[in-house]
Amino acid sequence: MKPIPEEAMPVVEIIRREVPRPAELPVRLKETLRWKINNEYYCPMGLCPKAIRPTPSGPFSFGYDESANTTSENRFLYTDAFMGWWDWLLPKDAAEAVDAIWPKEIA
DSSP states (O other), rough: OOOOOOGGGHHHHHHHHHHOSSEEEEETTTTTEEETTTTEEOTTTTTTTTTTSOOOHHHHHTTTOGGGGHHHHHHHHHHHHHHIIIIIIIIOOHHHHHHHOTTTTTO
């Protein structure tokens, strides 16, 4: 599996801080991995409490907090890097993908 890109780490840090490791693995939805919750499909960013959509399409629907101390331009970079890694660069092994975001030693 490709490692999480450095540019995506600010998003991963927020997810690790705000979202407990899910008990269940995500399911395959076409070419992506999603968690099905109440008949909606969520990506890791969508699991964050501040996300305004189950699958945020950009930094303004993800819910960066002010502690991120980033510019809008950087937030686009971080969000795009994470979405690209999660949706397109994964070999689609659900357990590996979850472990990459929530390593068992910090879960």
